Amino acid sequence: MRISLAKLFFSFLKIGAFTFGGGYAMIPLFEREFVKRYGYLDEDEFYDVLVICQSLPGVIAINFSVFIGIKLRGKVGGFVAGLGVALPSFLIILVIAAFLFAYIENPYVEAAFKGVRVSVIALIFTAGFRLFKQNKHLFGVFMAVLTFALVAMVRLHPFFVILAMGAFGYITTKVGEVVRHASH
Amino acid sequence: MLLIKLFFTFLGIGAVAFGGGYAMLPLFERMIVEQHGWLDRSLFLDMIAISQMTPGPIAINSATFIGFQIQGVIGALVATIGMITIPVILISLVSVYREPFKNSKVVQAIFTGLRPALVGLIFASVFSLARDAVFDLWGLILFFVFFGLLAVFRIHPILVILISAVLGLIIYA
Structure with a gap:
């Protein structure tokens, strides 16, 4: 079964738009969409691609999308998939960045962010801690x-x-x- | 000129950004905050929180945010494209020459060094960033509370960030 470019684009767009928590959080959604729901890839193939993407530098979600796109619809497919997965975050961040710089001087926003910065340090520390355990x-x-x-x-x-x-x-x-x- | 510098900075980050997400923050921090001074440490931390709380890959969110901060929408585009150029070229190559890469002993050997190095890198950026986030006793207490919530109770990061914003308001406003 051959996937249409439009469907490829919107599948990746959907995952890019609704997955919080970065690239690794997207992996199960890719699996559900491309392996379980439509059967464009089998399970072994999926995990092969995942392992390959993890051993290359870059953004894992982008690497993964481009690889799957190329596999299903060649170079154009790779482009369409990568664009689809990146576009929502790109647009959302543009809006937030523009908005943030208008409010960053606000004392309440600054106070909230003082707390948030500590949680970010804890987040990064936790990421290091988990990797250390492995x-x-x-x-x-x-x-x-x-x-x-x-x-x-x-x-x-x-x-x-x-x-x-x-x-x-x-x-x-x-x-x-x-x-x-x-x-x- | 600035756009060219922006492009090559992110090209460099993308080229060695192994491990995804948080593992590439040390590179961001050294190049964006320290080398070029494009963001100060506080804003860098704010950016990470925003990247975590919005959908999409953290690295793409960060590149977009930093690029926008420096040169508006075109800057955001240039940074994001710079970031993914080398990885996408590599992926295209590997998608064709896949078998020799998949079980490559060379790749596996390289990763025996890279994986633990990423641990050291992540802690190095914690060490460097904490100075501008944890500056009083409250900060230290909150750090251990948040770490406990994340690592022991496995509370979702977005929820922890929201809790931290409320506590920040209560303590610092």
Whole structure:
């Protein structure tokens, strides 16, 4: 069954417009729409694409939408899907940003945001805490502490630290393989 | 000139933004707040709250917000497009050459380093941002309350942000 471009666009638009909480919150909705409801993709295929999108840089929801779009309707499909998923947030934020700058001087708005800023710190901390729990092994803790020190203390640029840590992970894995190979 | 700078800044963020959402905030913070001074820390935190409370991917919301703040609607467009350019090129390539990528040992090896590094990065941005958010005893108490609500009681982030706005009004207004 071939999906029409209009339907592809509106499927992604709908998910982009009504999913709160970022890209990961969209994954179950993509699944419901494209796997369960219409059967454009099977379950295995869906999770394959998800794993691939998670291992590439960028916005996961966009990566995912473009990949699915390309798969279902080629390059035009990829464009239409990416546009559909991004358009609602783009428009909503434009309206809010314009509105916010008109009211940010208001003392009540400022007081509310003083509380909100603390909850944002807690949100980011919680995200770090959850990710930490998945990397509690010795090497993981070492890498996390090293990265923290390089970025927060030595003040290296995160861009280069990310590249360096990726390279470091690759090298240590390879060295580990060679050592294991040699000991057999 | 500013638009070109905006485009390449977001191109750079998009190129190494592994892990999605909160994992890319450290990059945003260093490049947008510290390097270019396009947003101060308080507004940066406000932006994250707004991104969380509105539908859509947090990174797209952030790029739109920052771009708009710098150069209006055209700035918003340039930042958002810059952010997704490299990832979309990569996705297009991988959608064609999929099999060699899918089970790639190289990718897996790189991620053994990247995944824990993201933990360190996220805590580094907490460390840097907290100075402008948690500045009194109330802030410290609220931080632990919100962390408890999120991590222990698993209250939805949007609800926690709403609670924090009400508490902010009560305490600081």
